[in-house]
Amino acid sequence: MSFFGKVDFQKLTYTERTIYTYLKDNVEKIPYLHVRDIALQAHVGSSSVMRLIHKIGYDSYTDFKADVTRKVKLEKEKPTSPTSFSLDIFPADVNQQLEELARLILESDNVIFTGVGSSGLICDYAARRLAGVGINTFSFSDVTYPISSKLRNTTNNLVIALSISGETNEIVEVLSSLRTNKDVQIMSITPKRHSTIAELSDSVISYRIIERRVATHFDLTSQLPTVYLTEQLADLVYEMSH
Structure with a gap:
């Protein structure tokens, strides 16, 4: 599943793929991270992080973090149900x-x-x-x-x-x-x-x-x-x- 929407990997640079992978693997941490935190953990520059944020459709990191925070909250609130088949x-x-x-x-x-x-x-x-x-x-x-x-x-x-x-x-x-x-x-x-x-x-x-x-x-x-x-x-x- 692509948590951040549709992403055309062919249009991402190697650095952007690295950042995307870090974000995907650390979704629940994003609400508590700043741009510089992501850059530090992914071993890239803050400007590279922002370029990816813009490329996947967000106007600012604030918008990105708010959207991810909302989605993480919704995921946690989803009721679980036993496996059934009909x-x-x-x-x-x-x-x-x-x-x-x-x-x-x-x-x-x-x-x-x-x-x-x-x-x-x-x-x-x-x-x-x-x-x-x-x-x-x-x-x-x-x-x-x-x-x-x-x-x-x-x-x-x-x-x-x-x-x-x-x-x-x-x-x-x-x-x-x-x-x-x-x-x-x-x-x-x-x-x-x-x-x-x-x-x-x-x-x-x-x-x-x-x-x-x-x-x-x-x-x-x-x-x-x-x-x-x-x-x-x-x-x-x-x-x-x-």
């Missing part, structure tokens, strides 16, 4: 969507799952299940890997992105780099139908879920819906291919 969280036509995706998988030469964090672990699981029913597939969670180069001389590729937030910067960058490749079709599974990742996809399977986070960045949101969808998908692929 088929009611899926759209009425989810079975039809899964069948269409299963056909697309069977028609594709390469199926690539991509995601980071807990979604990356589900990618590994989904790829393993599909490989078990005879699909040429692999999981791609190392977003620094030059996936565009790997797919350069291939055709009929299907990329399936998994993301709870729908705004994971690393996955947005990957999908953006693949979007212009006519030999790649992009599909995503995310609760956020109107997110950046969904907009970069040719089709989306969505669902409703309550996001649960600890200390802002530690995601405890249930992955049961995604596991269910990927298991159903593997079963459908198997049934259609036999």
Whole structure:
């Protein structure tokens, strides 16, 4: 999740990325920090900190700190609830969507799952299940890997992105780099139908879920819906291919 909004990492300098990483890892400290504190801890200059603050959309550090303080407070006030799962969280036509995706998988030469964090672990699981029913597939969670180069001389590729937030910067960058490749079709599974990742996809399977986070960045949101969808998908692929 990007706590400070959408950030185009390709437009950030090395120093700005360093500052951003420090801010992301220390969100709950920000309400008590001055610009010079951030500069000191990130080993950069105060002017560099301010350039990043302006680049991510704030007019001043005061505005930035006030907004982060508000968001941190809201995160702490969110009620927690036990993990629950019901088929009611899926759209009425989810079975039809899964069948269409299963056909697309069977028609594709390469199926690539991509995601980071807990979604990356589900990618590994989904790829393993599909490989078990005879699909040429692999999981791609190392977003620094030059996936565009790997797919350069291939055709009929299907990329399936998994993301709870729908705004994971690393996955947005990957999908953006693949979007212009006519030999790649992009599909995503995310609760956020109107997110950046969904907009970069040719089709989306969505669902409703309550996001649960600890200390802002530690995601405890249930992955049961995604596991269910990927298991159903593997079963459908198997049934259609036999």
